Amino acid sequence: MLKNTDIVFNIETEQEFNSIALDVFKYQFANNKVYRSFCDLLYTHPSDVTKISDIPFLPIEFFKTRKVTCNPQDTATLFTSSGTTGGTTSKHYVSNLDIYTKSFTKGFNYFYGDIENYTVLALLPSYLERKGSSLVYMVNDLIIKSKSKESGFYLDNISELKDTLVSLDSSGKKILLIGVSFALVDLVETYKFKLNNTIIMETGGMKGRRKELIRTELHHILKSGFGVDTIHSEYGMTELLSQAYSDGNGIFKTPPWMKVLTRDTEDPLTLQTHGKAGGLNIVDLANTNSCSFIATQDLGRVFDDNTFEVIGRFDQSDIRGCNLMVL
Template sequence: MELQNNKSIAEIRAGLRERIITFELADFEPLALRVFRFQAEYNPVYNEYIRHLGIDPAGISALTQIPFLPIQFFKNHRVATGHYADAPVVFQSSGTTGQTTSRHHLYDEPLYKAVSYRIFQHNYGDLNRFHILALLPSYLERTNSSLVYMMQHFIEESGSEYSGFYLNNTGEMLHRLRYLADHPDGRGILLLGVTFALLDLAESSFDLSFLKNIEHFMVMDTGGMKGRRKEMLREEVHDELTASFGVPAIHSEYGMTELLSQGYSHGEGLFTPGYSMRILLRDINDPFAISDHNFGASKTGGINVIDLANLDTCSFIETQDLGRYGEKPGTFYVMGRFDNSDIRGCNLMVL
């Protein structure tokens, strides 16, 4: 194999890490193949999975040939590449009482922060151009949410004294929004919230009419009803939110505990993956039949994610989400979830 030389694991990892932070999109496939060979050799869980499939990693030469690790492995195994101890930070997915949840070990906090910042910056500009108000009641009740961790980083990077988290103090948040509306300073305002909390606010008795007068106001839905409300179609949710908040579109984020990169939608549920991600679709009836964007824009398949930020765990994840490609290469829609998969309390919505 390419990696079987005199270099140590640490040296190989350091070289890959540097490339992940700085590479250009044209170099995605060769870099992903290098990461695959690294993880196929030094990740015990992934190595064993590939061995059981009877696949020789040396024979993999294209992204569609790479075996993707079923996401359920994060529930029952410590998925790690070249690490033999627990990480300083361990993200855990939400779940109902008694349900086994996923655990994702974060060994390199600076890498995660650098990648997530670059992805946001590419989509929306520098974080210091925003006041960020995070309405995440269900997530703030937990101490190991990857979304809260990322938003804490974003709030700090915004450098705004008005940025912050809100649990159930909606009135205080609206007071802050009204102040920012009356005292514009050239920054945009990002209101990011879990779906049920945004809907609760939209249907509350609070006067939201002043929001329509904020020039640079953006609402981002992170998905998730958390059992608080009945499930709704994305179109229904976003129609209600656009009307209540006076914005032309509702933005969304695609991410989950098992991924360190994010995709963003600027409206209508069409996502663009971050620079460190690639979305491939697999046949619903054959998980090993993986196709690139030529799969067909109208055809639904299982979503497989390549996430290079998962350098220390596994970058090749077979999710339980259903999706289809958008017309523009690289873009995708999330159509829902496989019927027999667990309900996940993350930022996904049924279409």
Template sequence: MIREEMLFRIADDRTFEQAALETFRFQSERCAPYREYLGLIGCDPRQVQSVDDIPFLPIGVFKWREVYCGEERPEIVFTSSATTGMTPSRHPMRSLALYEEAFRTAFRLFYGEPRRLSLYALLPNYLEREGSSLVYMADRLIADCGSGGFYLHDYDRLLRDMAADPKPKILLGVSYALWELAERYAPKLEHTVVMETGGMKGRREELPKEEFHRILCDAFGTEAIHSEYGMAELTSQAYSRGGGIFRTPPWMRVFVRDVNDPFDLHPAGGRGGIDIVDLANRYSCAFIQTEDIGRLLSDGSFSIEGRIDHSEIRGCNLLIQ
């Protein structure tokens, strides 16, 4: 059995493949919804010899079933920010220490030591509900930084605090709140990385990502808008430093599937549904068929282009009880 701390030391394809196969065998036995799904699609785990052959669990199953294989009670259950009328996903997290190791290691990989930075979190819709994995992550990273904080709708206080802070800064914001800040104030932010996470949450019209980022760049006086790609059903995050191109930490990989045949994976350069291997999902399911559509590049990076039509009702029908 792979030790948890070894997940964050994966350094090459061979080690990733070994860890993925071991994780698959562990979860195909211990995670009841995943085990049932494998049986329903006719997959014999003993015949799976490559990560390319591992089936991905439709992400919608997290809405209807307990996707969990820990022996102990989970320390926390993270929930998704479901649109009104939709059922939120639930992700039982056996170990908060494992979650913290995942997001801290990835953050250091992409942005360096937190103590050198200040993190300002403009996350109104997440702060107004319980069970947000994003709020949990931001709270711990703010503590690691030793400066910054959470802000709801008080843009004046946010800008005053940032202007008085001499450290390099990250402004992490939900898209609609960053847009409101840009429209109302158009502040020129010096020594600041602007990082958006998530869509408009029904608050504003959805724009093509390139157009939206251009609006923010013009308003904030920055060359690029960074992005964080994560979700309640994952333990890890991918980051973009601009141009909408995301890169993953070494224990996380992205695949692209045909939107009409979930078992047909496209080669690099292809466009289709996004599948994710997140080995930090040790005690739930590490192999997730998302409802996002995008493109996989030759170096393993990827872009997100939108959502698959009717994604709310696709994929998980076999396991709804």
């Protein structure tokens, strides 16, 4: 692995990001056999790469059929995607869980402050019902770090969740309710709220439990049901070790060690200019021991301030857990 992964989390400037990205590319080219084979097929060698736009982005589908790792003999845990019934799931072989923990802890802190200031309530039934969810791993760790006795997961006990949520919110405590979209909609169809101190964060996707909704419709339902002005969102996936967050209107921001680019939908090797819709390419420098340069199946736009939005998915790509709905 890289000698010092901490430098990834100390990035402060664009120049530092670009320099470390090139170092990570060289490391993964040398140590990740799957990524090296992909680069070889494109006739791309580190000697040819001087900037991020020169770096090949590995199609995310490779995580379904290959072991994408720099340390094939050293796997701390295996994260798997939810997939669809009978579909092939992605597998992410994570060799260092400390890096993942540091990434999501620092990422949350970057956008929301110390997790100890929150009570974390999690409504993630579809994720709890299977093994290998990176989202459950993250949220469970945040629950522990919150040090609040009221923090915890909820599955079918939504009446208890309602009582806890109302009680905590009226007490003035800061609350984070994170949930998969269909479960949040189920909750507000059963109970109505008027919350003042709670962040509602959806992770996207109906998981086949409900008809897919466009984001604006989903957020309208949730804002009305919870009595809040904005709905927050989390953008992450099994193949990544970092998350982007939106504090409203589906506009996401990344932590300093993560960047989103767009590629031409007709030419996957060509990056787009800001503001133009295209396939989303993710640079996740926390993903040092796997692959930090991933071409997703999401469609979106990146803006001049490096925020981005997700506007849908490529045709015939399976609908997955943490990906947002088509606008």
